[in-house]
Amino acid sequence: MSAASAEAVLYVIGAILAAVAFVGLVFGANALLSPRNPTSEKLEPNECGMPPAGDPHVRLPIRYAAVAVLFVIFDIEAVMLFAVASRIHGSVGGGLAVLAFASMLALGLVYAWKTGALEWRS
16 A cells, blocks of 8 residues: 555545544534423424424325435436536537436336326325
8 A cells, every 4th residue: 555545545534533523522512502491382393383283293195205206316317417517528428328317217207207106186
């Protein structure tokens, strides 16, 4: 192992230890400095300072989860396409890879559309 790579490894280990120490310091300061005087009002679930309107444990329909997963998938697609667009610079291979990636996700969108996953029924 060369001196430069050993120095890089020690730098990464030091950065990880510094991050862990900072998080521990913040949690420790919170435990020591935060006031603890729970009252019945503070222990109630609230909605913007108003009394709760209904049961807080309402089950969401499975359609909500499907739409949420589709949103995350296409949000990641947008981020990936912006990240790759700055690196391909007219590369044919890179352009074909981006085209294949986008077309696979487009096929997934067409499938979700055809199966009715995007329709919201009450």
